[in-house]
Amino acid sequence: MKKHTEHLFSESIVYSLATAKITEYDNLLVESVLLLQLSGEMTFETSGDRIIARPGEVYLVRKHQFVKTTKTPKNNEYYNALMFILKDEILREYALEKQLDSVAKYQGKKNILLPENAYLKGFFNSLLPHVQEPKTLENPLSILKVKEAIELLLLGKPELKNFLFDFSEPHKIDLEKFMLANFRFNVPIAKFAKLTGRSLAGFKRDFLKTFGMSPRQWLQYKRLTAAHYELEKKNKKPTSIYLELGFESLSHFSYAFKKQFGYSPTEVTNLNKVQNLFYISAEISPKG
CATH class of the missing domain: 2.60.120.810 (Jelly Rolls)
Incomplete structure (x- = not known):
């Protein structure tokens, strides 16, 4: 764009x-x-x-x-x-x-x-x-x-x-609650740290304790899991969700998705199309 x-x-x-x-x-x-x-x-x-x-x-x-x-x-x-x-x-x-x-x-x-x-x-x-x-x-x-x-x-x-x-700075807030509400935003890790009231080092340390992995690993996992849900359950297209979920390009999203799940985003959407056609044909086929 x-x-x-x-x-x-x-x-x-x-x-x-x-x-x-x-x-x-x-x-x-x-x-x-x-x-x-x-x-x-x-x-x-x-x-x-x-x-x-x-x-x-x-x-x-x-x-x-x-x-x-x-x-x-x-x-x-x-x-x-x-x-x-x-x-x-x-x-x-x-x-x-x-x-x-x-x-x-x-x-x-x-x-x-x-x-x-x-x-x-x-x-x-x-x-x-x-x-x-x-x-x-x-x-x-x-x-x-x-x-x-x-x-x-x-x-x-x-x-x-x-x-x-009101010139007060963000205080140290609940890390898990904050990240679950904001993981879709494509911003540097340092900015996540700032809004949770932590230094970058403190943020990474608290993050590991809370989620058991680094911020980058968790963000990738969380965004891809959300993407899979959007594709499978809501029948959305890869082109309509990759930016919403914090990926900078469709190619990067597709590569990361396949690496995570073993199949591409388009394979999920194509499977949905086949299943939808099956359900439609079953509904209109003659009974008995």
């Missing part, structure tokens, strides 16, 4: 533009993101949500989660979105400037569809002319724009204070 194109106005503002082809990628969000969908659709999946952002919708996406993103052009238009990366350093600076009180640890929804807000809409519209001239939003103007976005978010929904200004 052709990679998407992103114009980086600054370290905090990104204008994302793709070709007419669908693009997919996995990522670990280390900063929260404010997203305006301009054209096309963005589907983003986390361990707890599957959301489709449509033109005109504004989402606030919480940091410290894996995201599987699919960007899809629609109606013969390029995919198009504008994103604000809400960096902790800018949020901390804003909190100091406004002398905000300490906040409680955020426990709410991680992905929020914001209600229509005339002020926020006007703010985003004011940025669109900069799409043609990216250099006009270089620092320090970009930082001012991010702070303006924060101001408008709090004006429309004051309860977002905890969402924005």
